[in-house]
Amino acid sequence: MNIGRVIGTVVATRKDETLIGSKLLITQPLNLRLFPEGAARVMVDTVGAGVGELVIYASGAAARNAAKRSEGAIDMAIVGIIDTLNTDKSWLTVYGIGDGKEDEFLE
Amino acid sequence: MNIGRVIGTVVATRKDETLIGSKLLITQPLNLRLFPEGAARVMVDTVGAGVGELVIYASGAAARNAAKRSEGAIDMAIVGIIDTLNTDKSWLTVYGIGDGKEDEFLE
Amino acid sequence: MNIGRVIGTVVATRKDETLIGSKLLITQPLNLRLFPEGAARVMVDTVGAGVGELVIYASGAAARNAAKRSEGAIDMAIVGIIDTLNTDKSWLTVYGIGDGKEDEFLE
Amino acid sequence: MNIGRVIGTVVATRKDETLIGSKLLITQPLNLRLFPEGAARVMVDTVGAGVGELVIYASGAAARNAAKRSEGAIDMAIVGIIDTLNTDKSWLTVYGIGDGKEDEFLE
Amino acid sequence: MNIGRVIGTVVATRKDETLIGSKLLITQPLNLRLFPEGAARVMVDTVGAGVGELVIYASGAAARNAAKRSEGAIDMAIVGIIDTLNTDKSWLTVYGIGDGKEDEFLE
Numbered sequence: 001m002n003i004g005r006v007i008g009t010v011v012a013t014r015k016d017e018t019l020i021g022s023k024l025l026i027t028q029p030l031n032l033r034l035f036p037e038g039a040a041r042v043m044v045d046t047v048g049a050g051v052g053e054l055v056i057y058a059s060g061a062a063a064r065n066a067a068k069r070s071e072g073a074i075d076m077a078i079v080g081i082i083d084t085l086n087t088d089k090s091w092l093t094v095y096g097i098g099d100g101k102e103d104e105f106l107e
Numbered sequence: 108m109n110i111g112r113v114i115g116t117v118v119a120t121r122k123d124e125t126l127i128g129s130k131l132l133i134t135q136p137l138n139l140r141l142f143p144e145g146a147a148r149v150m151v152d153t154v155g156a157g158v159g160e161l162v163i164y165a166s167g168a169a170a171r172n173a174a175k176r177s178e179g180a181i182d183m184a185i186v187g188i189i190d191t192l193n194t195d196k197s198w199l200t201v202y203g204i205g206d207g208k209e210d211e212f213l214e
Numbered sequence: 215m216n217i218g219r220v221i222g223t224v225v226a227t228r229k230d231e232t233l234i235g236s237k238l239l240i241t242q243p244l245n246l247r248l249f250p251e252g253a254a255r256v257m258v259d260t261v262g263a264g265v266g267e268l269v270i271y272a273s274g275a276a277a278r279n280a281a282k283r284s285e286g287a288i289d290m291a292i293v294g295i296i297d298t299l300n301t302d303k304s305w306l307t308v309y310g311i312g313d314g315k316e317d318e319f320l321e
Numbered sequence: 322m323n324i325g326r327v328i329g330t331v332v333a334t335r336k337d338e339t340l341i342g343s344k345l346l347i348t349q350p351l352n353l354r355l356f357p358e359g360a361a362r363v364m365v366d367t368v369g370a371g372v373g374e375l376v377i378y379a380s381g382a383a384a385r386n387a388a389k390r391s392e393g394a395i396d397m398a399i400v401g402i403i404d405t406l407n408t409d410k411s412w413l414t415v416y417g418i419g420d421g422k423e424d425e426f427l428e
Numbered sequence: 429m430n431i432g433r434v435i436g437t438v439v440a441t442r443k444d445e446t447l448i449g450s451k452l453l454i455t456q457p458l459n460l461r462l463f464p465e466g467a468a469r470v471m472v473d474t475v476g477a478g479v480g481e482l483v484i485y486a487s488g489a490a491a492r493n494a495a496k497r498s499e500g501a502i503d504m505a506i507v508g509i510i511d512t513l514n515t516d517k518s519w520l521t522v523y524g525i526g527d528g529k530e531d532e533f534l535e
Contacts, residue, residue, distance in 0.1 A: 001345075001363040001397055003331075007139075007202075008194035010110075012163060014154050015187030016173045024108075024163070024187075026139070026194060028202060031360040032328075032347070036202045039138040042108040042163050046394075047335050051195050056333060056345070056363050058396045060167055060381055066337045066394035073153075073173035073186040075165045076108055079394040080336030080345075087329035087347060088372050095328075095349060095357045114246075114309075115301035117217075119270060121261050122294030123280045131215075131270070131294075133246070133301060135309060143309045146245040149215040149270050158302050167274055180260075180280035180293040182272045183215055221460075221523075222515035224431075226484060228475050229508030230494045238429075238484070238508075240460070240515060242523060250523045253459040256429040256484050265516050274488055287474075287494035287507040289486045290429055322452075322470040322504055324438075352467040353435075353454070367501075368442050377440060377452070377470050379503045381488055387444045387501035400501040401443030401452075408436035408454060409479050416435075416456060416464045 001056045001079065004029050006049050010042050018072035025049065025078060027057060032087065032097050043076035056080035108163045108186065111136045113156050117149050125179035132156065132185060134164060139194065139204050150183035163187035215270045215293065217244050220263050224256050232286035239263065239292060241271060246301065246311050257290035270294035322377045322400065324351050327370050331363050339393035346370065346399060348378060353408065353418050364397035377401035429484045429507065432457050434477050438470050446500035453477065453506060455485060460515065460525050471504035484508035 008026035012019075023045040031037045034054070041057075046066040049055050055078045057063075063077035064070050115133035119126075130152040138144045141161070148164075153173040156162050162185045164170075170184035171177050222240035226233075237259040245251045248268070255271075260280040263269050269292045271277075277291035278284050329347035333340075344366040352358045355375070362378075367387040370376050376399045378384075384398035385391050436454035440447075451473040459465045462482070469485075474494040477483050483506045485491075491505035492498050 001395070002360070003363060005198065005202075007198040008192060010163065010187075010192055011190045012187035013190055015163070016153060018172065019187060026192065028139075028198070028204065029360070032349075036204055037360040039109070039136070039144040040204065042110060046337060052198065056331065056336070058394050060169075060396055062381075062385070062394050062396035064169065065339065065392050071172050073165050073169050073184070074108070075167055075169035077394070080331075080333035080340060083332045083334055085329060085331055085347065091326060091328040091349070091373065095326075097349065097357055097361070112305060112309075114305040115299060117270065117294075117299055118297045119294035120297055122270070123260060125279065126294060133299065135246075135305070135311065143311055146216070146243070146251040147311065149217060159305065167276075171276070178279050180272050180276050180291070181215075182274055182276035219519060219523075221519040222513060224484065224508075224513055225511045226508035227511055229484070230474060232493065233508060240513065242460075242519070242525065250525055253430070253457070253465040254525070256431060266519070274490075278490070285493050287486050287490050287505070288429075289488055289490035322502070323467070324470060350467070353456075358467040367444060377438065377443070379501050381503055383488075383492070383501050383503035386446065386499050398501070401438075401440035401447060404439045404441055406436060406438055406454065412433060412435040412456070412480070416433075418456065418464055418468065 001058045002029050004055055004057050006051050006053050006055060007040065008051060016073035018069055027055065027078065041076050043078055044074050045078045047078055047081055049078045049081055054082040056082060108165045109136050111162055111164050113158050113160050113162060114147065115158060123180035125176055134162065148183050150185055151181050152185045154185055154188055156185045156188055161189040163189060215272045218242055218269055218271050219244055220265050220267050220269060221254065222265060230287035232283055241269065241292065255290050257292055258288050259292045261292055261295055263292045263295055268296040270296060322379045325349055325376055325378050326351055327372050327374050327376060328361065329372060337394035339390055348376065348399065362397050364399055365395050366399045368399055368402055370399045370402055375403040377403060429486045430457050432483050432485050434479050434481050434483060435468065436479060444501035446497055455483065469504050471506055472502050473506045475506055475509055477506045477509055482510040484510060
């Protein structure tokens with residue numbers, strides 16, 4: 001699964017029938033610094049996530065499982081809302097992928 | 108799912124039988140600035156999309172589900188036509204992935 | 215699906231039994247300028263494609279469906295031979311992903 | 322499968338029911354030099370891995386199989402804990418992807 | 429499928445039960461110049477491949493099919509050992525992805 005930030009919504013009147021009634025959220029994939037990693041994606045919300053929240057999302061069949069729609073036109077879904085990320089600061093330093101200030105972005 | 112722009116069509120006389128009768132559209136994946144992100148793809152249309160439209164597309168089994176062809180030679184399909192993208196301008200600014208002028212490209 | 219050019223063949227005497235009897239083609243993924251995009255892949259031919267041809271290929275279960283081998287060791291297959299690509303020149307220009315000279319590479 | 326280092330944990334109170342009771346580990350994908358390769362991912366632990374350990378992880382259905390949850394909202398899982406990596410130094414040199422000092426990072 | 433070079437092995441005492449008894453090989457993905465393309469992966473051998481050999485590998489369900497373990501924690505497997513790569517030199521030149529000296533690396 002990946003870490004992302006919900007940053008918007010999509011309105012699409014014409015869409016696959018299995019997407020009707022689902023909230024379609026624009027989510028920005030993030031790295032451990034909580035900075036963008038690749039392009040934003042559109043995904044189905046399955047846990048009541050809102051704009052601004054830090055989330056876990058899944059792809060493929062895992063997303064359809066979360067949405068309870070194994071036959072759906074869904075390939076990405078939000079499957080959790082992150083309360084806290086507990087990282088080992090020493091490894092973040094070795095790898096140069098964090099600076100201990102990530103928590104500023106958590107709220 | 109991903110955001111893309113339909114920018115053309117493909118004609119292929121010799122093709123898998125499960126692709127016969129399907130409209131094969133060339134779609135350019137886009138980021139939130141609505142600028143290209145990676146190479147254009149060929150996908151099946153399932154919602155009546157046309158060249159120039161901004162769409163949502165799905166990959167893998169989700170694409171076959173949308174095309175109602177679980178046994179088909181399909182791995183990408185257009186599953187929605189975007190009316191509006193509602194993004195949180197403050198996050199776009201923090202992330203440097205938008206400038207508030209995205210709407211110019213919507214039509 | 216993706217656009218690619220068949221540029222060779224692979225001979226592999228020792229291989230999975232589900233690959234025996236299949237033509238294994240080396241295919242270069244291309245962007246809309248018909249220039250290389252990423253590394254060449256090895257795929258099963260299902261439509262009678264030959265070296266030099268511009269093709270559509272699919273990945274995952276779509277490739278196994280095309281090869282009629284749902285239990286096969288296949289994750290990529292050629293599923294169509296491209297006759298023509300009809301692209302909207304104005305979008306190619308906006309996106310900077312084509313220059314109107316793509317047809318030179320079609321034959 | 323990929324090589325990664327477990328570098329933290331995620332707490333998510335609201336999450337898909339199939340993730341309840343699973344340990345969600347933040348894992349950094351690594352290359353053969355054991356340096357970061359792409360963004361960290363969130364995955365389910367199925368082998369009793371802990372922070373700091375070098376692991377093998379799998380994606381997609383393989384991850385759900387390891388977690389014994391074929392209907393779960395899981396697309397990545399840790400499936401092994403690495404004791405040793407035995408690499409052919411001559412190829413690492415030819416490819417420029419290792420320097421013989423990888424073992425320093427193993428513990 | 430992809431082209432790769434087997435460059436080592438992994439020892440993992442604690443691992444998913446479906447991986448027990450399988451040879452876990454470290455394989456470096458290669459481009460047509462037979463130079464590295466992305467990070468090395470860990471995969472199951474299904475054709476008797478050894479360190480130093482040039483191989484074809486598959487991902488996802490294709491890998492589980494090759495390993496005869498549809499319920500396994502496997503997402504990559506070696507499915508063939510390459511004897512020869514026959515490429516069209518003219519296209520390699522057009523695309524700038526080969527120089528006719530690839531054979532030096534074949535043995």
